[in-house]
Amino acid sequence: MTTSRRDFLRAAALVGATAAVAPVPALADTRPGGGAAPGGPGADQTFTPADKLGFGTARGATSPVWFTLEGGRLSEVYHPDLSTPASRETQWVVTDGHSFVERVSDVRHSTELPDPQVPAYRQTATGTGWTLTTRYVTDPARASVLLDLEFHTSRALQVFVLHDPALGGEGTADRAFPQDGALVATDSVTASALLAAGGFSESTVGYAGVNDGWTELSANHGRLTAHYATAGPGNVVQLARLRLDGRSSTRELVALGFGATAGEAVRAARTSVTRGFDAAAKAYAAGWHEYLASLPAAPKVADRRLHTTSVVALACSEDKRNPGAFIASPTMPWAFGFDRAVAPQYGSYHLVWPRDLYQIATGLLAAGDRAAAGRALDYLLRIQQPDGHWAQNTTVAGEPYWTSVQLDETAAPMLLAWLLGRHDSATVDKLARGGDFILSFAKDGHSAPWTEQERWEEQNGYSPSTIASVVAGLVCLADLLRQAGRDGSRYLAAADAWQRAVDGWTVTHTGPYSPRPYYTRLTKDGNPDAGTTYNLGNNNAGEVDQRAVVDAGFLELVRLGVKPAADPVVANSLVVVDAQISTVTPSGRHWHRYSGDGYGEQANGGPWDVNRSDIERTYGRLWPIFAGERGEYELLRGDRDAAAGRLSDMAATAGPTGLLPEQAWDKNPPYPRVRAGTPTASATPLAWTHAQYLRLAWSVQKGRPVEYPDVVARRYLR
Incomplete structure (x- = not known):
């Protein structure tokens, strides 16, 4: 992923533990401090960590809302599309009103996926004499998330719901007020409404870090001293007490509804509450069962549960307003969720990359969802830029976000179209424009296939x-x-010339890792035997010799039919990268992106960030996708057993609910405090990882890589 955390980031991301509730309007004027909250606009809030344990949405387009789970709570909810977070978190707070006050994110908690065919999760939290279980689905008929709560305790306690809206992806200009028994938040475009089936017995709204509900409860031993009715514009946080005590009343249903207006959001929440959790959950499950029944069963070599989870995770990643727009991840890793200098607009991973979209489309195509792959291609054709290239990434609506030119992303639609057999005139016209762009591309005194950015x-x-x-x-x-x-x-003429020239541009004979030639990660000048230096970025000081930086990207030459699997330079390069950038873990052998990669956590486990004097070094960790790429290469070498082993290695990096990460821990610090081969706090789920798992599973089943372009191999491997 691009240049664009654990315990201490959780604290940073929750300045006020941001909250949720729906106040009963009648209470607003009868409690101390009723009226408008003072102290706006509130502290600049941040987003929850990216290592999600849940990601779900209803299968149909009538429910344009997605939820994520992290740290024992409901984390970001997306609405009205998958590029736009609409809330930071929603969670429960339990107190006895005098001796303790606990958030579910602060106590022992677990997240489970009872049925891998349905992204409906169950969270259980255990605190001081209490246990709380929450089930989550979205209402398939409307834009709302349903939270079914069961609370048990040995003595009567109080339960609050804490909600931090972030409408429009920012939440810096939200307004909050009560309406029709719901706690409403609005900005200039959209609205949310928090509602409980049994109503609320008290509520408040305030500004993050100033007088929000969590700040008040934690400072006053679980008691609210002020009950504000309205707040905003600013970073508002909502809190309300549910009408259950864990003994005489133990069940409650809470809905978080969305709409273009406050009234629409309240109606969505109220209708969902009236319908009930069981009815919504039944319809939710039916939609996913129907979809999966249309696809072939998982291949025998795959972990059936993980295969299913991977298909569902990819299907959840498609925007509903813009078919074919699959995002990279519903997360904001590390500094992308809290550092305005790195991310002036929070985002990036919940965007569409043509490269990631190609990976997702081919993964779904391998799993039998040809229609999804076709929608992905149609989306790419729709968002092609006027000069013929594809932007580095876009919002789901197709608006370019980052704009550097990456030539492989302009080639990706051509590869996908060939796999789909799409040669209609409208398609090839647009692809030819992309080809023309590649042939004519030049910048900074270089011309294609020199690229402004590599993968x-x-x-x-x-x-x-x-x-x-x-x-x-x-x-x-x-x-x-x-x-x-x-x-x-x-x-073809350009392709032939570049195929002949690639070794001359990228294979070094004078590098430090082997007396025999091997591929470098890249060269700046097309002279791989020169000691040209460059800075790696990502908190790496100084410059490195380009001959001393390797990655396994050269395997694309084999996996795409440009070079034979038995090529001696490829074979020697594998020896080099295994020695230089691989780590053997309890989850098998895995690889870093390249020598000296710094895109990952600090030595103390803290989050990646850049351009800060207090951070001297960060460490890029292991990427499970590389086990998948190696497995595809091994299939081309005829070693099916080795490829099947790589599939198992990928599966071993999954989290407890089957979501696959961007990165897994290596043996750099903070190892051994962390277990090598398990997910880091990187983007989880990463759609690319799930796509690679599916593709390798089906490739092993069929004995050859399913995305292999035979037309390329026939040309160069005769």
Whole structure:
């Protein structure tokens, strides 16, 4: 992922433990401090950590809302689309009103996925003499999340709901007020409403870190001393007490509804509450069961539960307003969720990358969802830029977000179209425009296949992985043109020239890791035997010799049919990368992105951040996707057993609910405090990882990589 946490980030991300509730209007004027809360706009809030244990939505488009779970609570909810968080967190607070006050995120908690076919989760938290269980679904008929709460205690206690709205993805200009028994928040575009079936016995709204409900409860031993009715604009936080005590009353249903207006949000929440949790959950499950029944069963070599979870995670990642727009992850890792200098607008992972979209589409295609892959291609064709290239990433609506040129992302639609056999004139016209862009691309005195950014989005230069994608993409484009009765010879000519030249640009004979030639990560100047230096970024000081930086991106040359699997330079390069950037863990052997990668946690386990004097070094950890890529290569070498082993290694990095991470811990600090091979606080779920798992599973089943472009191999491997 691009240049663009654990315990201490949780505290940073919850300045006021941000809260949720729906006040009963009649209480607003009868409690001390009723009226408007003072002290706005409140502290700048941050987003919860990215290591999610739950991600769900209803299958149909009539429910444009997605939820995530992290730290024992409901974390970000997305509405009205998957590029837009609408809340930071919603969680329960339990108190006896004098001796303790506990949030579920602060006590022992667990998250479970009872049925891998249905992204409906159950969380259990245990505190001082109490146990609280919550089930989550979205209402398939409307934009609301339902929270079914069961609370048990040996003595009567109080339970509050704490909600931190972040409408529009920011939450810096929200207004909060009671309406029709619900606690409402609005900005200029959308609204949310928090409602309990049994109503609320008291409530308040305030400004984050100033007088929000959690700040008040924690400072006053579980008692509210003020009950404000309204607040905003600013970072508002809502809190309300439920009408249950854990003994005489133990069950409650809470709905978080959304809409374009306050009234619409309240109606969504109220209708969902009236319908009830069981009815909504039944319809929710039916939608997912119907979808999965349309796909083939998991291959025998795969972990059936993880295969199902992977299909569902990818399907959840598609926006409902913009079919085919699959995001990279419903998360904001590390500094992307709290540092305005790094992320002036919070986001990036909940955007669409053409590269990630290609991975997702081919994963779903392998699993039998051809329609989803077709929608992904249609979306790519719709968002193509006027000059023919594809933007680095876009919102789900197609608006470019970051704008550096990555040539492999312009080649990706060509590869996907070839796999889908799409050679209609409208499709090939647009793909040819992309081909023209690649052939004419030049910047900073260089021309294609030199790229402004390679696949890790941090460096320019001549990259084996980028060149592999471009060569294969142009060959696939030419073949689609041929099938359409058109001439693609000029694309083939460029592809042939670059295929012959790739080693000259990227294979070093003078590098420090082997007396025999091996592929570098990239070269800045196309001269791999020169000691040209560059800074790696990501908190790496100084510059490094390009010959001393390796990655496994050269395997794209094999996986895309540009080079044979038995190529001696490929074989020697594998020896180099295994020695330099792999780690054997209890979850098998896994690889870093490249030598010296710093895109990952600090040595103390704290979050990645950049440009801060107090952070001297960060460590990029292990990426499970590389086990999948190695497995596809091993299939091309004829070693099916080795590839099946890589599949098991990927599965071993999954979290307790089957979500696969971007990164897993290595043996750099804070090891051994953390267990190597288990998920870090990176983006989880990462759609690319789930897609790679699916693709490798089906590749092992079939004995060869399912995305292998035979037309490329026929041209270069004869």
